[in-house]
Amino acid sequence: MELTRIPVGEGVEVLVTWIEANFGFLLxxxxxxxxxxxxxxxxGLLMFPPILFTLIIAVAAYFIGNKDKRLAIGSAVGLLLLDNLGLWELSMETIALVLSSAFLALLIAIPLGILSAKNEMIFHVLKPILDLMQTMPSFVYLIPAVIFFGLGNVPGLVATIVFAMPPAIRLTNLGIRQVPKELTEVADAFGSTPWQKLVKVELPTALPSIMAGVNQCIMLSLSMVVIAAMIGARGLGYQVLIGIQRVDIGQGFEAGLGIVIIAIILDRFTQHLTPK
Incomplete structure (x- = not known):
């Protein structure tokens, strides 16, 4: 006997159409x-001349990296190379998209991670959703993003947010759960409110884990720039896409190298911001 096919795809289409029809103004x-x-x-990024911007980043890297000259020199050399290759404006577009996506993703992910650590029901509801978000092919996110927002940077940002949130949620949850029980008991003994205990004990203790989630969120946001370029997001990812379409190895490699340089700089910055 042949089993009746479950119309999963049709149900998703109906849901997307309903959201678009009823919440179009909010979208x-x-x-x-x-x-x-x-x-x-x-x-704002393009307001600074490349030399001045490079100098600012190099000085910031020097102090953030505990006066590590290698981080400052490496950041400066990488940014000057981007300018030399004629990729400066595209690089700034990429950085703007990545930082915007990561900021909004973290704005959602960190509170959800805290809530899931405090409430077992929320944790068990979120867990399969996060599994789905992390295992679903990233190209699939592009379809509803295009339906809701058309082509351009915004659908790319939305797809990137969905793709980059899960690690930040998981690591925030893990960090809060790993706070030593003795510390929370001491906070309770001193009569701390739940909010005081969270802000003064749990978050500072969980900060290394949370910052690891921030790092992963930024890296995943950057890894989506090429895929997001398929739906009109600008920046270096679009240059890589053009290189693929034209089979232009040089253009694709230069744009890919630019993405790698930005990834290394952002990764090193967030690593040095993480308390040891």
């Missing part, structure tokens, strides 16, 4: 706000 507001945020950040 438009979100699209306008995020597009303004990306454009504003991009304009």
């Amino acid at each position: 438009d507001v979100f699209s306008d706000v995020t597009d303004y945020m990306i454009s504003g950040l991009n304009d």
Whole structure:
């Protein structure tokens, strides 16, 4: 006997259509706000001449890296190479998109991680959703993003947020759960409120784990720039996509090298911001 096919795909299509029909105005507001945020950040980055921006980043790297000259020199050399290759404006677009995506992803992920650590029901509801988000092919996220937001940076940002959130949620949850029981008992003994205990005991203790989640979130956001370029997101990912379409090895390699340089700089910065 042949089993009746479960219309999973059709159900998802109905859900997406319903959301678009009933919450279209909210999606438009979100699209306008995020597009303004990306454009504003991009304009702010491009406001500095490449030499001045490179100098600022090198000085910041020197102090963030505990006066490590290698981090400062490496960051400066990488940024100067981007300028030399003519990839400066595209690189700033990529950084603006990545930082905007990571900021919004963390704005959602860290509170969810805290809630899931405090509430077992929320944890058990979130766990299969996070498994789905991490194992679903990233290309699949592009379809509803295009339906809701059209083409451009905004759908790329939305797809990136969904792709980059799970590690930050998991590591925040893990960090809060690994806070030694003795510390929370001492906080309770001193009459701390749940909010005081969270802010003054649990979050500082869990900060290394949370910062690891921040690092992973930023790296995953950057890894999505090429895929997001397929739905109109600009920046270095779009250059890689053009290189693939034209079978232009040089253009694709240069844009890919630019992504690697940005990834290394962002990775080193977040690693040095993590308390040891």
